[in-house]
Amino acid sequence: MFWEPKIETMPVEDLHRMQYKLLKSLVYRLYSFSEFYHRRMEDAGVHPDDIRMLSDVKKLPFMFKRDLRDNYPDKIFTATPEELVRYHVSSGTTGKPTVVGYTANDLESWTVSLARALTSIGLTSRDVVQVSYGYGLFTGGLGLHYGAERIGATVIPTSVGNTERQIELMQDLKATAICCTPSYMLHMGEVAEKMGISLQKDTQLRVGVLGAEPWSERMRTRMQEDLGIRAYDIYGTSELSGPLFTECTEQKGFHVWGDFALTEIVDPQTGEPVAPGEKGELTMTILKKEALPMVRFRIGDVTSMDEGVCACGRTHPRVMRITGRVDDMLIIRGINVFPSQIEHALMSIPQVGKHFMIEVDRKMELDTLLVRVEVAPEAFSDKITDLMNLKAMVAGKLRSVLNVNADVELAEPGTLPRFEGKAKRVIDRRKL
Amino acid sequence: MDTEDYVIRQISVFSENRPGRLAAMAKALEEEKVNILAFSIAEAGEFGVVRALVDQPEKAYKKLSSLGFVVSFTEVIGVRMRDEPGGLYEVARILGEAKINIEYSYAYSGKEMAVLILRVDNTREAIKQIRAHGGEMARIPSR
Numbered sequence: 069m070f071w072e073p074k075i076e077t078m079p080v081e082d083l084h085r086m087q088y089k090l091l092k093s094l095v096y097r098l099y100s101f102s103e104f105y106h107r108r109m110e111d112a113g114v115h116p117d118d119i120r121m122l123s124d125v126k127k128l129p130f131m132f133k134r135d136l137r138d139n140y141p142d143k144i145f146t147a148t149p150e151e152l153v154r155y156h157v158s159s160g161t162t163g164k165p166t167v168v169g170y171t172a173n174d175l176e177s178w179t180v181s182l183a184r185a186l187t188s189i190g191l192t193s194r195d196v197v198q199v200s201y202g203y204g205l206f207t208g209g210l211g212l213h214y215g216a217e218r219i220g221a222t223v224i225p226t227s228v229g230n231t232e233r234q235i236e237l238m239q240d241l242k243a244t245a246i247c248c249t250p251s252y253m254l255h256m257g258e259v260a261e262k263m264g265i266s267l268q269k270d271t272q273l274r275v276g277v278l279g280a281e282p283w284s285e286r287m288r289t290r291m292q293e294d295l296g297i298r299a300y301d302i303y304g305t306s307e308l309s310g311p312l313f314t315e316c317t318e319q320k321g322f323h324v325w326g327d328f329a330l331t332e333i334v335d336p337q338t339g340e341p342v343a344p345g346e347k348g349e350l351t352m353t354i355l356k357k358e359a360l361p362m363v364r365f366r367i368g369d370v371t372s373m374d375e376g377v378c379a380c381g382r383t384h385p386r387v388m389r390i391t392g393r394v395d396d397m398l399i400i401r402g403i404n405v406f407p408s409q410i411e412h413a414l415m416s417i418p419q420v421g422k423h424f425m426i427e428v429d430r431k432m433e434l435d436t437l438l439v440r441v442e443v444a445p446e447a448f449s450d451k452i453t454d455l456m457n458l459k460a461m462v463a464g465k466l467r468s469v470l471n472v473n474a475d476v477e478l479a480e481p482g483t484l485p486r487f488e489g490k491a492k493r494v495i496d497r498r499k500l
Numbered sequence: 501m502d503t504e505d506y507v508i509r510q511i512s513v514f515s516e517n518r519p520g521r522l523a524a525m526a527k528a529l530e531e532e533k534v535n536i537l538a539f540s541i542a543e544a545g546e547f548g549v550v551r552a553l554v555d556q557p558e559k560a561y562k563k564l565s566s567l568g569f570v571v572s573f574t575e576v577i578g579v580r581m582r583d584e585p586g587g588l589y590e591v592a593r594i595l596g597e598a599k600i601n602i603e604y605s606y607a608y609s610g611k612e613m614a615v616l617i618l619r620v621d622n623t624r625e626a627i628k629q630i631r632a633h634g635g636e637m638a639r640i641p642s643r
Contacts, residue, residue, distance in 0.1 A: 381614045443514055448570045450512030450551060450619075451603060477546040480516050482568045 070182075071187040071189075071219065075327060076382045083326045083383055088122040090355035092328060095119050095128070095147075097359055104135075105143040107362065125330060125353060130339060131365045141167040147359040157205040159471060161406045168306050169359040175214070176406075177308040177356045181328055182215025185314035188323065188380065189300045193220025197237055198274075200248035200256075201280065201402070203227045204392025208280055208402070212247045221245070228252070231259045238271050241337060245275040249402040250291070252284040254433035255449070257295045268296030275476040277302050279311060280402035281435075282390050284500040288319075299408055301389060308354055313387070318379050319388030329354050331385055332364070333373050336394040347372045349394050352389060359493040367395055368394050393468060396494060398428060400435045403472045407493055410439060419447035419458055423484045428496040435498065437474045439466060442481045481489060506627045506637040507575050509557045510617070513550040514570040518545055525550060528567055534560045537640065538608030538617055553578075553617065553640060554606065575623045578608070578615040578638035580632055591616060591635060598629040613638070 070076050078086075095116045098105035109115065112129040119127065135144070137160045145152070154170040170178070179358060184267040191197065197216040201208030209227055216223050224241055226234050228248075235256060238246070246253065253276050260263040262266050267273055276291060279302035291299040303322045304312035308329070313322040324331045334341055342348035352368045354362045370392040375385045398405045407426060414424055421442035429436045441462060449455060460475045487493075515521045538553040551561060554560045557573065560580070564571045581587040594603060601621045608615045615638040620626045628635060 406518060443570060445570045448512075448514050448548050448572055450510075450572060450574045452542050452549060455514075455547065455549070478514075479547075480514060480568070481570060483516065 069187050069190060069192070069379075071184040075325075076184060076188075076323075076384065080377070080383050084122050085499075087326055087330050087355065090327065091122065091125060091353065092116070092119055094353075094361065094363070096356055098363070099432075102144070102146045102361070104139065105146075105361070106311060119231060122330075125332065125364065126341060128353075128364050131363055133166065133307065133368070133455070136166045136168075137161060137164050137276070140164045142169060143436055145169050145359050148474055152359055155309065156210075156306055158207075159404055159406075159409060159469075162408045162412045166306065168309070170309070170393075171358040173356070173358050174309065177328060178211060178312065179214045179218050181309075181312045181325055182211060183218040184325060185279070185302070185312070186215055186219050186221070188316040189277070189298070189314055190273060190317055191216070191219060191221055195219075195221040195244045195275075196224065196242055197221045198224040198226055198230060198234070198241075198243040198246045199228050200234060202453075207304070207306045210249070211304070211310035211312075212277070213468050216247075222291045226346070228419060231256055232263060235260050235263060235265060235267075238267075239265065242272045243296060244272050245277060246297075247275060247277040247302070249280050250276075250278040250280065250287055251401070251430065251433050251435060253278055253291060253295070253299070254287070257291075258433060268294075272301075273297055274404055276300065277314060279314075281399040282392075282500060285388070287500060301311050303387065303390070306359075307365060307367075308352060315386075316378060316380040316382060320372055320378065321388045323378065323382050323384045323386055324352075326384045328356055331373060333371070334366070336366075336370075340463075340498055342372075349393070350390075356462065356481055366394075368397060370394060387429065398426070398437075398494065398496070400428065400437050400470075400472045403470065405437070405472060409469055410474075413465050414439075414441060414462070417462055417465060419444050420433075420462060420478075421481060423486065424493060425484050426494045428494065428498060430498045435462070437470075437472060438477060439474045440477045440479050440484060442484055443478050445481060501639070503624050503627045503631075505639060508553060508617070508640050509556060510562050510572055510574045510576045510619075511552055511557050512572050513552075513564060515548050515550055516535050517546055522529055522550065524567070525564065525569065528563050529554065529560055532556070532559050532563045534563070538606065538615070540604075540606035542604065547585055551604075551606070562566060569587050573617060575622060576617050576619045577627055577630075578617050578640055580636040580638050581607075581614045581616050588612075588616065590617075591630065594630055594633045594635055595620065595626060598625065598627045600629065615640075620621070 099116045114127045151171045203209030276297045276299045304316045330353040332351040336349040350367045369390045426441045427438040463476045535555045603619045605618045
């Protein structure tokens with residue numbers, strides 16, 4: 069099943085020609101109308117005329133998440149206020165969030181990308197899609213909401229939380245597909261079991277669209293066998309628009325629509341392209357973005373790419389499962405967390421020292437984040453309630469910065485590890 | 501006797517809730533020949549607070565601090581209790597009627613008497629009230 073068969077199965081040479089044209093016009097547009105990109109290209113000594121073939125993309129300078137942070141909130145937007153129709157906001161690396169703006173056309177390309185993706189995993193207007201990603205500033209909920217509506221499916225916008233009610237609605241409204249994080253899917257299976265409900269036997273659920281955090285083939289097998297669903301990986305980041313691409317029914321990597329994005333895998337150290345099929349850092353140029361163009365954006369995810377034609381008939385390249393990060397970013401319950409954010413938040417609390425440790429685990433299939441801090445001697449009170457209040461205050465501060473709950477533990481001063489050179493403050497005990 | 505004479509300096513120590521911490525503290529006090537008169541542990545999950553009345557608080561404070569413990573002095577009071585039914589009620593009633601709140605408390609049974617140790621939200625007022633109502637304060641030298 070295809071949403072746009074002509075585009076999805078177009079010959080590879082035609083696709084490359086199309087990408088070249090889109091890239092060329094993007095570069096001319098940015099060079100002419102964006103101060104930021106103009107300066108970047110000048111600094112890199114590249115002119116739009118230097119882009120003569122698709123592979124010339126490598127002459128263009130890279131973009132990083134810090135470019136968005138440094139230009140907070142909208143300094144590099146290339147759309148006028150009249151053209152902007154929406155903002156989404158995600159956490160930055162240190163204190164300041166990242167803002168992504170969208171024009172009507174940006175929302176349209178995002179929606180079409182997901183309409184193609186959801187069709188590629190066999191969803192149609194007959195399906196009932198439960199969207200259990202967060203709605204709001206996070207892109208997951210609204211992105212899949214519009215994508216699923218576009219193919220005519222019926223959406224249950226449950227958003228996150230209240231798992232028992234989610235399971236009741238899944239039964240009563242006969243949901244056939246669910247979009248959520250893979251760990252939440254497993255958690256739902258456990259909660260359902262406690263309620264005496266088998267997702268496999270007592271619901272119509274047959275498809276899981278699972279992403280926003282890394283998962284593994286082992287988890288896929290477990291979900292497909294225990295929950296009776298076909299589990300598909302979905303990928304995207306807020307900077308690129310949100311969730312955009314899924315695997316097709318072949319389950320062999322997610323199709324990146326070539327008319328939407330140009331994908332490169334580069335060596336994280338040198339920035340040079342890796343050999344075909346080799347692992348490296350996923351780098352994307354979004355060919356169609358109007359409000360916040362992304363040129364050679366270094367996403368930080370480590371993976372490889374297969375440019376061969378897929379057994380499903382689609383000619384667009386496939387990116388394999390994400391196997392790691394080039395930086396120290398953690399994903400906790402689908403939310404990106406940087407240790408630098410935690411450090412930044414703790415620095416503003418004089419009652420705790422500057423040393424801390426982060427412990428991540430998975431309990432009942434849900435990620436837990438524990439931040440251990442040292443009590444400053446001056447902040448010590450021999451009343452337990454004062455110390456409990458201090459803990460609650462630190463937890464509240466972390467919650468407001470990270471958008472995810474953290475447990476806090478108080479330690480004696482001088483007992484947390486000290487590091488010379490690169491600090492290893494994260495202990496991640498999750499097994500995917 | 502003056503009200504101030506009844507203010508007792510208790511040492512409070514922050515401690516992680518893991519094996520060996522109390523032993524480390526007790527050993528340090530033993531080495532300094534500091535005698536522990538009364539003692540309690542309040543625990544709250546991963547940490548606890550050890551509170552103690554000792555005969556040489558200054559020495560204990562210095563030693564424990566030098567070992568990296570977080571130590572503080574806290575003012576508490578000691579009230580002698582009659583060793584018979586109603587003993588606690590008497591003390592609690594006086595403080596209750598004077599609207600003085602007890603933050604925590606533990607008991608110490610000395611050679612000649614039982615003493616109730618209290619941290620209250622108004623130390624000096626508590627001493628005055630207890631004395632004014634016929635209560636007997638314990639004087640534990642802690643300077």
